[in-house]
Amino acid sequence: MVEVLKSSFEGILPVIEACIKDCSFIAIDTEFTGLSSNELNKNSLFDDGAARYIKQKDHIKQVTVSQIGISIFTEVPKENRYEASTFNFFLFPVSIGPVDVRFTCQSSSLRFLCQHNFDFNKFVYDGIPYLNEEQEILFHQALDDSLMVFESENNFDRREMKLLSTTIAEWLATAKEEDTIRLEKPAGVSDYSIYTQLRQTFPGISICCKDDTHVECQKLEESKRISKQLDEQEKERILDGILGFTRVFRLMVKHRKPLIGHNCMMDLMFIYEKFYRPLPDKYADFKRTLNELFPFLIDTKHVSSHLRPQFKETELFNNTGLMNLYQAFSSKEGMYIVLFSPSVSHSHAYTRYKNKSMIHEAGYDAYMAGYIFVRLAHLVAMQGVSSLVATPLTHRQHWVAMKPYIGAINVIRASINHISIEGPDPVSVRPEWLLVQSKKRAYPLKPLQLEGMFSAYGSVDVLLQGNREALVAVGNHRCAKDILTAFKSHNCLRVTKYVAWKHSPVARSLLWTSALMSGGVCAWLVWSASKKDS
Known part of the structure; x- marks a missing residue:
């Protein structure tokens, strides 16, 4: 596992891109600051897919993602083995210029994170920023606005920028033209703040944030002094820094690799809302667009729940929770329940989870989901195959076997057990109310x-x-x-x-209306007949 923070993000991003480009599939998991915003948003057995979406949509707009894990699994050719490269990202929403994200926290969720050793200092001080497309447009317009002057509302930023400005002013007092100075970049202060504020204060120097840790300044000749406005290269660097994890999301969309989660409806909605666009009002629009973004989605919770009746004689599916499934499938019985089950190992330099259980750290949970997928895929692919003709299988063969489960996302405590992002949701199999x-x-x-x-x-x-x-x-x-x-x-x-036709107020009202209309028609016919007779 590699822990990824704002201070290390740019250096690690090329590695992440290479892993995504060459991988077989990606597993994901998220941690967030709240599970339910109020009693009205609680999960209910009355909910169908659309009702559950509306409930979670309202909640997701109010809270934020604190951590996201991606575990990138790559098939090792001819070795019947997968390697996992896992990244655990701390995220923190943007608070800069025109974009100042507000979010709520639920005390029980924060307590839960504390119990699992979540580092709130990394979350707040070194969390990677992100923008969805709506926020990106707003921020880009502000960068292009020649009248815009950034003034930080954050006391910490103001203090750090004042110290940096003082250091530069003292250096300028004795510096000669073309002299340069390399200074430590204030932790937590954005490139945007540095570029705009220093450009306003010191028009006689060039400023470059060479990396995420240092700022380089050069004293310019009078004839080379530059505009106080940002050039296109500076705007691009600033915007990239603010986009942060959104760039990873876009790599995932670009390369269209299979995406694996466990009980992942909320994870997917968070990913859509925070890194793509605000969640649409219509449930059908959400499903259609999500399917376009990630056409190869599999939820291991749904798969395991579907397989449980077929494997009653084993104890592998007694509990389909993430940790329980992982423990079952990483046991000797789980690994060898069918022949030629592929091994799964951590890639070199990604071994933090090798001998340590870190449940509810997003990276570890993502790895467990990916591991379970490998075991489930092999189990499904080997069904009906005689031991006399069995051979190791490729990832392609595993994936073909899992095609019936693509796009089926588990829904807990609802009238249906899963939604389908590829078409209509299944009919409820719950008992009548x-x-x-x-x-x-x-x-x-x-x-x-x-x-x-x-x-x-x-x-x-x-x-x-x-x-x-x-x-x-x-x-x-x-x-x-x-x-x-x-x-x-x-x-x-x-x-x-x-019984709907009997007990529904709407149905009863329609029945009474029909009865009254029928009675009225009968009365009219009787009256008409009597009138003719007379």
Whole structure:
């Protein structure tokens, strides 16, 4: 694993680009500052794909990505082996010029990160910036605006820039024309701030941020003094620095390598919102565009959940959580459940995770997702193959076997178990809702009370329809059956299967309307007939 910070990003980027260009597939994972912004955004068994998207869309706009891991897997030809090069990026949103990102934090999420040794100093002080396309346009317009003068609102920046300016002024007092000075670049201060502020203060020098650690200044002859405005090369360097991790995202899109995640719907939505464009209002637009960006998406949570019934006799799929699957598949049984299972190793210089478990560090979680994909792909590809004719398989053969799972993204606690980014979502296989009605006026229904009563039988969610009526969504058919049986003779509650045409207020209203219209037509016919008879 390589830890990537703002101070080291430019130096490592060419290595990352080379790895992406030559790899077989990329696994990803993200960590963020909040899981749910309010009670209304909680996951529910009532949710279909569109409802879940809207809930998460509103939440994702309010929080930010604190860390992203990419683990780049490359097949080693003729060795039945994959090598993983893993990068763990600390990210921090831009706060410069016209772009000043605001985000919220959830205390439980921050506590969770603390429990897993997340370094908040690296996050804030050395986190890599990023922009989506909307923010990039805004920032580019500001760079092109000849009237724009940057004034930092950050006390730390002002203090550091004042110290840097003082040092340059003292040097200029004795410097000769063409003399140069190399100074340490203030940590956390952007190239944009350095270029614009020093250009305004010292028009008689040229300024160049040679790398991420030093600033080089040269005293110019009177005739060579330059404009206070930025030239195109300076603008490009500044913009590249502000784009930061967005440049990695664009490399991933450009090279169109298979993208692997585990239970990754939120990861994908964060990636879309923060590095591409604001999430669209329409769920269908999101799916279509995501499919265009990453046409080869696989969610190992969905794959493992789908395979679990076929491998009941093993214990590999008892728990399809990321860590549990990784431990199962890296065990002796998991590695040799089928013949010629490929080995997976860390590339040279990427060995931090070799003998250390660092669960919930984004890079480590990305590596685990990629490792699980290799095991699942080989397991699927070898189904039905006799041991007498079995041979090691190539990545191409693994990928062909996994094609049925492309574009299927797991959804937890919803009316469907996955969404499809390639077309319509699957039909729900959950049981029908239950309708709960109070038998007594003095017994109003309360969601928490009902959840407490019904959750003893399995996963449930309650949606109140009024003081005396509620809908209940259940996790499985056994849970529904047990609740109906247990409350069959309840003193205060009537529990029945929900029938849309019978119980829906809209359906009932339509039925009454139809009945009234039918009655009116009948009355008119009777009246017409009697009038003719007379």
